[in-house]
Amino acid sequence: MNMLVGRLGPWIGGAIVLIALPYVFSSGFALTLMSQIGLLIVFALAYNMLLGQGGMLSFGHAVYFGLAGYFTIHYLNFIYEEEVPYIPVTLIPLLGGLVGLFFGILIGYVSTRRAGTTFAMISLGFGEMVTALTLVLVAIFNGEDGIQTDRVIGEELFGVTYGPNIEVYYLIAGWCLLCTLAMFLLTRTPFGRISNAVRDNAERVEFIGYSSQRIRWLAFSLSSFFAGIAGALHAVNIEHVGFEQVSVLQSGLVLFMVYIGGTGSFVGPIIGATLLYFLQSTLTGVTEAWVLYLGVMFVAVIMFFPGGLAGLITMHQPIWRVHSRLLAPLLIPYARFFAALVASVLGCIGLIEMLYFRSSRLSTETELIIFGIESDPFSAVPWVVFTGIAVAGGFAVRKTLPSAVSAWNTAIADARALPRG
Amino acid sequence: MESFIFAMFNGVLYGMLLFLLASGLTLIFSMMGVLNFAHASFFMLGAYFAYQISEGLNFWAALIVAPVIVGLVGAGIERWGLRPVHRYGHVAELLFTFGVAYVIEELVQMIWGRVPVPYEIPDVMAGALFTWQGFDYSIYRVFMLVVSVAIFVALFALLTYTRIGLIIRAAVSDPIHVATLGHDIPRIFMWTFGFGCALAGVAGVVGGNVLGTEPAMAIQLGPIVFVVIVIGGLGSLGGALVAALLIGIVTRLAIFYDYGVGSLILALGLEIDTAGMLRDFTRITTAQVAPVLPYLMLVLMLIFKPRGLFGTRDV
Structure with missing residues (x-):
């Protein structure tokens, strides 16, 4: 009984959170944001089937996301013109998934013959090729403008029309939960395990009688299927798909989400997609430097904690599994380190914002407000202040990091010394 | 015929520019196993530095100083960025350079703005060298060709006839043995990385004023340089040269001779579908598919001959 609760608990909890969220954040902006995060979670998890679990x-990967999106838009328009059989919007994402699967099987056959750098190169080649084709085949992709549709094609069960955003939110939330569950269960199947084995050592997998190439192909196709579902959900949510959705930019974004979130654990991509999309949609209006912060964040993760945010959490799992009070001595060193880090980051942000303000010749704004304080980037005072904060913060980071690390080391040693319980 | 020669000349010129980029990239790859995603970003830095220096001093100073600065920046990134990541494996290194490409593009926008900067051809070389059969051959384009050929020859001589070249070639084929002979491999890696970036910087100095110096220039050229070194065969300088010329000439000819699929269909005596969803397939012209051609060649090459034209090992 206890085990059952332990296993089902997170899923039931997740479902309750998904149902309750619109009651807490009910504004139109929040609804669209949450819908978009939901479908990006599906996309990120699909991507991690490749990167984290399959080592590819x-x-x-946006190719499968975007092509499914284009197909969905066309299909909805064709339904409207009564040229194709009617499919309720509730089930349209499945169609998108099949489109993703189709292209995944096709392109995957070619590209999964090799792993590692070759695979990365071929995926880039296909990505660039499809992006360039969207600008050539105007009747299908409509160039830079993209194509649009109207998702209200008829009344479905219980009077759902998918006109209001709240109905689309629940559609996406439902598919998100379903896909997450499906992808989680996939990791527990023999296929999921052997996919991990191919990632770790393809040669040994060959020796026990599997074709590592076929495993990669299967993983690639399944991942494209889920990416297709996400693409169709995007098409339904935004009612527009353009070449940005298949481009390398979108592929890069999902890579950032998954890697910053953490490729090593199942929840990593969920954390990454939620955090990055939330930051992106709130910060792009406030700062010009969002992409710079994103890139710096990504580089910092690769250099200093390659496990990503989820890796930082799982680092402490062995400690609280033994006893949660073992975490208490960590609090003060962590708080010190975190305060120093925040100070240095804030200082750097101030400097970057002022530099951007000075260089953007097209800027129409006349004053720069950083953290609610009006700063004049053409006088010396803010430069001195922010440089001071950044440098002092940097020194503090170097000073507090060793004690934070040694606190963790002590805690993990204590946890190992104690019996479980 | 004259126009063919003109198109060929442009193709060779573009190809040599690609080679300048690809030579550094393939040198870095064959030695360190790192596919430097940010390579075209160093090309961009070269162009921007050259712009800044030629504003203050002149073009000739830029031609010397800008690549040196780019090389130092590259060596610094290798020393303090890439080297710590090395222990996480090649995929992490590739991801690191991917992130660096983003950061460099944004930093360039932060310093020089989002619009192109007016980096222009020096006045001395603005005119035409000679006019032949109605086509102007500008001095600057001939100069570009001379610079890139000179660098190719110098690079070849450096690798073949000098002691440094010997060590580099040895480190490419077997870094561990070279290390046991007492050479500091991390330092060789750092300077090779810096040197490769400096070559990209040279390409930026001489190409930036023709191709346009703007923040998007790296992302436009970057993937094509990958295509060049994969088609040529990773680690092969000669292969990179052949592949760069091939891609340069093919894409320029495709733009120059703008043949369409439609004319082919007509020539076969078939009818053209002008209304359906697939109508664009009959309207495709070679100029339109020119940007796709390198990637098509890449995919075909990786399917049929993954070692590339002159490669000695798999990617």
């Missing part, structure tokens, strides 16, 4: 780094 792709620079072109």
